[in-house]
Amino acid sequence: MNRPFGMLAELTYKCPLHCPYCSNPLNLSDYHEELTTAEWQRVLIEARELGVLQLHLSGGEPLQRRDLVELVGDARDLGLYTNLITSAIGLSPRLAQELKDAGLDHVQISIQADEPALSDRIAGTRSYERKIAAYRLVKELGWPLTMNVVLHRHNLDRIGRILDLAEELEADRIELANTQYYGWAWRNRAALLPSRAQLDRAEEIVRAARRRLEGKMEIIYVIPDYYSKYPKPCMGGWGRQQLTVTPNGDVLPCPAAHTLNLPRATVREHSLAWIWEESPLFRRFRGTEWMPEPCRSCNRREVDFGGCRCQAFQLTGDAARTDPVCYLSPDHGIVEEAVQAANEGAESGEEDLVPRTYTARQT
Ligand SMILES: C[S@@+](CC[C@H](N)C(=O)[O-])C[C@H]1O[C@@H](n2cnc3c(N)ncnc32)[C@H](O)[C@@H]1O
Ligand code: SF4
Ligand code: SF4
Numbered sequence: 555m556n557r558p559f560g561m562l563a564e565l566t567y568k569c570p571l572h573c574p575y576c577s578n579p580l581n582l583s584d585y586h587e588e589l590t591t592a593e594w595q596r597v598l599i600e601a602r603e604l605g606v607l608q609l610h611l612s613g614g615e616p617l618q619r620r621d622l623v624e625l626v627g628d629a630r631d632l633g634l635y636t637n638l639i640t641s642a643i644g645l646s647p648r649l650a651q652e653l654k655d656a657g658l659d660h661v662q663i664s665i666q667a668d669e670p671a672l673s674d675r676i677a678g679t680r681s682y683e684r685k686i687a688a689y690r691l692v693k694e695l696g697w698p699l700t701m702n703v704v705l706h707r708h709n710l711d712r713i714g715r716i717l718d719l720a721e722e723l724e725a726d727r728i729e730l731a732n733t734q735y736y737g738w739a740w741r742n743r744a745a746l747l748p749s750r751a752q753l754d755r756a757e758e759i760v761r762a763a764r765r766r767l768e769g770k771m772e773i774i775y776v777i778p779d780y781y782s783k784y785p786k787p788c789m790g791g792w793g794r795q796q797l798t799v800t801p802n803g804d805v806l807p808c809p810a811a812h813t814l815n816l817p818r819a820t821v822r823e824h825s826l827a828w829i830w831e832e833s834p835l836f837r838r839f840r841g842t843e844w845m846p847e848p849c850r851s852c853n854r855r856e857v858d859f860g861g862c863r864c865q866a867f868q869l870t871g872d873a874a875r876t877d878p879v880c881y882l883s884p885d886h887g888i889v890e891e892a893v894q895a896a897n898e899g900a901e902s903g904e905e906d907l908v909p910r911t912y913t914a915r916q917t
Pocket of ligand 2: 569570571572573575576577578613614615641910
């Protein structure tokens with residue numbers, strides 16, 4: 555059996571920002587009972603024993619956890635490579651130095667746009683200036699810097715200026731991630747989905763920037779799912795390379811898998827090894843046996859694993875169907891309809907975006 559290589563530790567869903575594209579669950583209030591420091595420490599030890607080498611510390615906003623420095627130190631002592639995924643709100647010079655001293659290896663800071671007013675509007679909080687200060691701080695402390703920008707119809711046309719900002723801040727890497735439609739992004743899909751024309755223009759700019767910045771800044775462009783011919787190889791296959799631990803200790807094959815009607819698996823009841831190897835949740839879509847046609851007889855079944863189970867469930871109500879993003883899926887029309895609406899301008903605008911709120915009730 556494959557061993558997990560990376561673990562996403564969602565330390566808390568608390569967050570001072572309100573991004574309408576946030577992939578976190580809608581029912582955030584169900585996650586108040588966060589794991590304690592001692593519970594996370596046990597999870598880290600078990601993760602290392604299971605083979606995990608890379609630890610991604612995220613959330614919510616991981617800087618909201620008071621024990622972050624301690625957990626980074628524990629992870630370093632276990633030999634884990636640590637990556638902090640953050641909005642940077644709360645990253646004071648003192649905390650940054652403490653994280654550096656504790657052995658944090660890498661920092662990825664997200665920003666909503668290159669332009670202060672738009673960035674603050676999307677984030678739902680004045681945050682742009684603090685993010686810029688945090689980028690500078692990360693460089694001063696000698697960390698490699700990754701800038702992350704989630705792309706959608708309200709910032710995609712600014713991609714050239716976003717790249718300029720990354721260059722000006724001397725980012726080593728920029729991750730331009732087209733929105734994945736989970737959680738709040740799913741709820742706001744109609745107002746976020748870009749048009750084909752916007753994407754074509756953006757891709758041209760990315761191509762030119764790659765040529766210009768080769769050897770200077772790495773540009774990752776995460777292709778937009780809905781406009782692709784084939785689906786993404788979600789998490790490199792179900793229960794194959796990655797696992798996620800949510801703030802309350804649920805363990806998931808992918809961060810969106812809480813949406814599926816599958817039995818829960820939690821570190822409060824079982825070891826990580828049992829969950830990975832034995833739990834019905836992790837076994838359900840592992841390998842290729844579960845696949846329906848057209849995946850079952852497709853030569854890409856070990857390439858994209860039939861796409862994303864959560865997306866299949868979201869769009870068809872059945873997690874065991876081929877991801878409708880695939881042009882071979884019998885349900886592909888569902889994706890085509892959403893794309894057509896985006897191209898005809900039928901979708902709503904920025905003012906219709908529902909901000910992510912921690913205490914939100916599910917509707
Ligand atoms: C959920 S956030 C948590 C960390 C931190 N609060 C932040 O936003 O940087 C984790 C990462 O996913 C990105 N992200 C959030 N929602 C996304 C979505 N719907 N599609 C793609 N990336 C998303 C964020 O920009 C961030 O880099
Ligand atoms: S609201 Fe924004 S900053 Fe907060 S967790 Fe979601 S993506 Fe990150
Ligand atoms: S049919 Fe299934 S395996 Fe083949 S490309 Fe589509 S999603 Fe991938």
